[in-house]
Amino acid sequence: MDNGHGYEEFELLEDGSLGECSTQVANATFLTISKLICLVVAFKFIKHIPISTTVRVYVHVFASTFTVMWFSRNHLQSAIIYNMFSLISLALAIKQFSGYIILAGNISLLIALQNFCRHYRSEDYFLSIRGILMIHIMRLTTVAFNLEKANSNKFRFVQFSSYVEYIYFPPFIIFGPYLSFEQFFKMRDKKWTGSENELGFIIQSLLAIFNAITLAIISSCHFEFFEPSSQFMEDALTAMSFRFSHYFVCLSTQAFVLMLGSDVVVANPLNIEFSRSTLQTVSEWNKPFHTFLHENIFKRRLFNSTACNVFFTFAVSSLLHGLDFQMTITLLALGFIAYSETVFRKRLSARYSMCVAAKACPVRSNSLSCKHRHSNKTGRALIINLFFLMLSMYHLVFTGMTFTDDYSAIGYPFDHAWKIWGSHYYSSFMISFLFLALSKII
Amino acid sequence: MIPRRSCWLILLLNLLNVQSLLDASWWSTVAQLSTALAGHNVKPVCELPGLSPGQAQVCELFKDHMPAVSIGAQNAIQECQRQFTGHRWNCSTHYSTGMLGPIHKMATREAAFTYAILSAGVTHEIGRRCKQGLLTSCGCSDETKPKNVPTDWSWGGCGDNVEYGYKFSRDFIDIREKEHDPKRNHDNGRSLMNRRNNEAGRKILKRHRKPKCKCHGVSGACNMKTCWMQLPSMEQVGKILRNKYDKAIRVQINDRGNLQLLADEATKERKTRALPTDLVFMDDSPDYCRFDRHSGTLGTEGRVCKRGSGGAEGCDSLCCGRGYNTYTQEVKSKCNCKFEWCCKVVCQTCNNVTQVDICK
Numbered sequence: 001m002d003n004g005h006g007y008e009e010f011e012l013l014e015d016g017s018l019g020e021c022s023t024q025v026a027n028a029t030f031l032t033i034s035k036l037i038c039l040v041v042a043f044k045f046i047k048h049i050p051i052s053t054t055v056r057v058y059v060h061v062f063a064s065t066f067t068v069m070w071f072s073r074n075h076l077q078s079a080i081i082y083n084m085f086s087l088i089s090l091a092l093a094i095k096q097f098s099g100y101i102i103l104a105g106n107i108s109l110l111i112a113l114q115n116f117c118r119h120y121r122s123e124d125y126f127l128s129i130r131g132i133l134m135i136h137i138m139r140l141t142t143v144a145f146n147l148e149k150a151n152s153n154k155f156r157f158v159q160f161s162s163y164v165e166y167i168y169f170p171p172f173i174i175f176g177p178y179l180s181f182e183q184f185f186k187m188r189d190k191k192w193t194g195s196e197n198e199l200g201f202i203i204q205s206l207l208a209i210f211n212a213i214t215l216a217i218i219s220s221c222h223f224e225f226f227e228p229s230s231q232f233m234e235d236a237l238t239a240m241s242f243r244f245s246h247y248f249v250c251l252s253t254q255a256f257v258l259m260l261g262s263d264v265v266v267a268n269p270l271n272i273e274f275s276r277s278t279l280q281t282v283s284e285w286n287k288p289f290h291t292f293l294h295e296n297i298f299k300r301r302l303f304n305s306t307a308c309n310v311f312f313t314f315a316v317s318s319l320l321h322g323l324d325f326q327m328t329i330t331l332l333a334l335g336f337i338a339y340s341e342t343v344f345r346k347r348l349s350a351r352y353s354m355c356v357a358a359k360a361c362p363v364r365s366n367s368l369s370c371k372h373r374h375s376n377k378t379g380r381a382l383i384i385n386l387f388f389l390m391l392s393m394y395h396l397v398f399t400g401m402t403f404t405d406d407y408s409a410i411g412y413p414f415d416h417a418w419k420i421w422g423s424h425y426y427s428s429f430m431i432s433f434l435f436l437a438l439s440k441i442i
Numbered sequence: 443m444i445p446r447r448s449c450w451l452i453l454l455l456n457l458l459n460v461q462s463l464l465d466a467s468w469w470s471t472v473a474q475l476s477t478a479l480a481g482h483n484v485k486p487v488c489e490l491p492g493l494s495p496g497q498a499q500v501c502e503l504f505k506d507h508m509p510a511v512s513i514g515a516q517n518a519i520q521e522c523q524r525q526f527t528g529h530r531w532n533c534s535t536h537y538s539t540g541m542l543g544p545i546h547k548m549a550t551r552e553a554a555f556t557y558a559i560l561s562a563g564v565t566h567e568i569g570r571r572c573k574q575g576l577l578t579s580c581g582c583s584d585e586t587k588p589k590n591v592p593t594d595w596s597w598g599g600c601g602d603n604v605e606y607g608y609k610f611s612r613d614f615i616d617i618r619e620k621e622h623d624p625k626r627n628h629d630n631g632r633s634l635m636n637r638r639n640n641e642a643g644r645k646i647l648k649r650h651r652k653p654k655c656k657c658h659g660v661s662g663a664c665n666m667k668t669c670w671m672q673l674p675s676m677e678q679v680g681k682i683l684r685n686k687y688d689k690a691i692r693v694q695i696n697d698r699g700n701l702q703l704l705a706d707e708a709t710k711e712r713k714t715r716a717l718p719t720d721l722v723f724m725d726d727s728p729d730y731c732r733f734d735r736h737s738g739t740l741g742t743e744g745r746v747c748k749r750g751s752g753g754a755e756g757c758d759s760l761c762c763g764r765g766y767n768t769y770t771q772e773v774k775s776k777c778n779c780k781f782e783w784c785c786k787v788v789c790q791t792c793n794n795v796t797q798v799d800i801c802k
Binding site: 021024025028029032071124127128129130131132134135174175176216219220221241245246248249286289320321324326327403405408409 | 654655656657658659660661662663664665666667668669670
């Protein structure tokens, strides 16, 4: 008798056959980038088409609104929120309100929206739209500061349409990058330079996109390639995953600006991975973001004290994320680490006349080396700089390992960062305090 | 503690019953495959006595899979022991036979749990190694199927790695239950039960795959997510199966030779249909209190228990009312470590006295 004959076969509930992690991530990222590339190509041609200013403004506004709807989960809601920020800011700007007031108003609106989402248990929706609103607020603030300088008597529709076109530029809405006013209009007014040059830009863009997707795959699927053998390695992989996700966004947007004819640099991953100092890491992390903070916040010198202006800059940088404790404390940590390292290295450089400051020594035109006795090429300075390079790598791990995947879509708990930093005994902070102490001694 | 004279008697009796033990302990054979591999430093030996003829054939055909099967089985046994730590039945090995893994002579709940978690463990490990590209016939292999492989077998193709692990586990493990092995009696009911529980373990693994996502966006935002399916860990599988174990369903063989649900005596409610992931059993469990050669139970004598605890690990429950003996145990450890200049660390040796309660 066949024993298998009597076995009661249960129906197999087949899940859909799923590809592996790398395949799925590659498909997902390419699909998203493809949509954005369509926008880039469309607006590359639109900017060369001779259409009237009024029509151009309407095209930009409607295309931007549909872009926000296209990439968001709650379509109408996102469109309303996006345009609400614009209308309020433009109205205030035209009425000659200060750029600071408009920035504060936008941040208040952002925090109000966050609290609203929190109240209705939709924190994941806020996080999905926060990136779009952050860049939007940056552009609105830039317009506000520009309008401060404008003479109200000479305000015309042409100038207003320029601001609207700058704010409502579809290719840069979802992932950015932020471009300053001058950078944007330099890009917009760039003439067609011939097929050879355009082909070169396209090849550079495709290369950047390829690198971006590769980094996105490594960011999501690193467990397929490498299994951590220790807790430190796992933390390092988490931090690497967070950084590579950031590089994916930066390189994608870099490709977009290249296609559109701009030479703005968004971020160079190599300059961050092998950074001379944490100060360089902070400024290289997102150059357009750094440009916005430096030109619109820091250089305007709201306060007399440099320390107050630095703190204010970090405060604005933090509040552009809404009330995000994790981001706030990470930015403050980075600020503290960068500050203590800069102070210590400046002291070290002056005391021993070595080229080991946080910023590379400027090379004077009349000589091949800097003013210090021990230049970059001497062994002693090289060893010290190498030590600080390794330290910067560790700081990257320390500040990035708190961005684990489990809470990234819904917001991190209050004590998440402290618990993870505690497992490393707050070592980056200890090193920073040590540097501050040593800078007083030597 | 069993007197020394009884050990010889037990050993002798075990030799007489080695034929029946082999059938119940074939998982021990599977778990030993990597031991054979490590010991001889050659390909796994496919002539181990616990393998059925069909399994030996699969072993020869898929030699590179056998370390994964072995490790999967070992992981499953570890998880089983973790789930039942402190219980009377704790998935432990029969100490006198030197075999690895539990032995089940009766068709109990514990047997159901064991078969399910072992099947899940093998599926899990095969799937994991598939993903890492460590198995030759996984992935997009263009190799044609050998002729001596039965036609209804699944041949590795371009399927999902979990799907591959699922199919391989089904073919390798269930083939034993379908064969007419002259070494064993024709227990159709037990065979059907084993196949059912094996399938339950595999299905639980498949059904509890969850999407795992990573956020991408501007400055830590979540504009975009990339997601992929992820297997549950063996801990999660053990937890789920433990739940299924508590709610296992009693079945019997009907006239047509199929498994049939029995009315639940406790609630008098008759289930019309069992879920595909439910565990099934046919025999009542013994109390696992005494060593019993016939039922294959080890007993709780000599087990460490917790005095005053009301749970399963408590002395009253674990020792089955026989009481316990308290022993003092000296544990030496380093303490009061100090740094001596320069440059070494000097520690004192402390003797910590703890009490251990052991069932009579």
